[in-house]
Amino acid sequence: MPTSFFAAPGRFFRGNLHAHSTKSDGALEPAEVCRRYQAEGYDFIAMTDHFVGLFDYPITDTTNCRNKDFTTLFGAELHTGSMENGNLWHIVAVGLPLDFTPPDAPHFKAIEGSETGASLAKRARAAGAFVAIAHPHWSGMTLGDALSIDAAHAVEVYNYGCIVDNDRGEGFLTLEQLLNTDRRLNLIATDDSHFNTPDHFGGWVMVKATENTPEALLAALKAGDFYASTGPQIDDIRVSDDSVEIECSAATTIIMMGQGSSMATLHGTSMTKVTLSRERLKESPWVRIVVIDRAGKRAWSNPIWPDLARFGPIWPDLARLELG
Template sequence: MNRSRKVSFLICIAVLTFALAGITDAQIAAQTTAQTSKPPLRWWKGNLHTHSLWSDGDDYPEMIVEWYKGHGYHFLALSDHNILSHGQKWVDAAKSRGGMQAYEKYRARFGSEWVQQQDENGKLMVRLKPLSEFRHLFEEPERLLLIQSEEISDKFGKLSIHLNATNLRDLIPPQGGNSVLEVMQNNVNAVLDQRKKTGQPMIPHLNHPNMGWAVSAEDLARVQGERFFEVYNGHPIVRNYGDADHPGTERMWDIILTQRLAELGGEIMYGIATDDTHNYHAQGSDKANAGRGWIMVRARRLTPESLIAALEAGDFYASTGVRLKEIRFDGGRLSIEIEPEAGVTYTTQFIGTRRNYDKRTEPVG
């Protein structure tokens, strides 16, 4: 039986059942349409790593969201350090990271009725709006989704170990641990435990592994339940490309996949690209600016549930500029189709590890 005939047969059974129950023709039509029609798969562009004045970014969250929406993003995770944008938080406008420049732009854009401010012993204090108060200004079905997130900022000794938790419900404090691996594992477990307890889809991903040379590929490969890491991060201090003694993040990705799939019997680790945006006023290679790295997720709906399901299925790609029309994988063959730009030449490389590889690990330098 071919697929079209099978679908028709199932619809006929449904119609017969409804008729026997006294259901009207209109109700039958509505029910069968709901059962058989789905929104088409499409690509959604988003950034999962963004900072604001709630931690160490230099702009107000509404200004940040407006930039991303205006530049064609469909989803944005606001992920400040060890905090969710809940409750009351006031900043000194002059001493905040954005200073009076950020305040004046914010007030000019949103007006005195929206901006809450007060004088405190001669200081101009401005209230940061929580996500729940401003999301209605920007969110639109199938146009923009804002996702509550957190950068869980932990450490082992002097090594900074950060993980983003996307679509969190409740704040997760840094979990600590007795090794780099244990710190990562404890924080991943905390995210997955909250997901299990709440039933809300959420995912952890490891941030900038080469920042401070904190995380090795070998350690990251062994974190159970961690399926994503930043193969590209747009912050200028994170050392995406490694050095003479440390592999770059693309090489780390190959090591992680090889160890997981060939030696550890683990799950695929997916690479994502993010902005890790902090700086919204001054532009430059020494600034953490917006628009440097993103992911394109193929899903039917612009919801956290649909996006996370697609991410976990690997139906997405990370980019710093190239756009793809199509990605196809049939279990044995991977193919891509690039959306070309005029005057641009493209080189495509498929990188992997051959069978019978040398399993020894040793320093790069």
């Protein structure tokens, strides 16, 4: 049985969901950020400037950067205080309306008594945004912190800017701890580009949509119709009772991993189509696929819940997400 979005109509569009400009602490004007991403072969970008009072709570309007081959999504990196370690919350929200109501976040220091991260994430999702927990390793996020965010669609498991600048750019442990509590979350790879260090063009998402428009891309993101990559392509994943079949660009290692230490791994040369047995993962409620190429670049599928034979989460109705 094919997973849902590989069999669906449309094509894959490459995009970065985490970027900054001179509207907050980035080095380049928004138009130049967009120009560079298009020049590097991207199909879309979400500008996510820091949503704090220091920068007048920007949701950067990049409408003028759109053209027939490139589109943009409005968004922001939302902040409020504080996590268990006393640091400010960082939440990526893509698809925000320009009039989204700010929290009490005048600067990059946590404000006692300000809105919780959970509340801010719920408000962003209720406003129509695709919500992701940003760079949990860099933030020093605890499991308690992560569990409190029950309105997220995804965890940022690869943040190229954090990889480059401090080697704390991964969030796989946070993702899997949440999956193991039956949170149906997806995963994203991003740049977190500021262009003041070599923090760009390193991680992205490949979104399956019928057209390269903000509306179609946002709907596909919310549906989980995408995978994350630093290089390789994933062309198809088919799930059966006993195995998972993967088609991809040339790979040297393909891994299916599940809850705990369960996994199935195949090493080879220029592999483009493989079948991995689910025997060692039969008790795992979820599995995810990792494709590694000869250069060590990786692509990651969203978690697959085999009993559903589909990608992506089952979300509660927004009406059940109490704001507060």
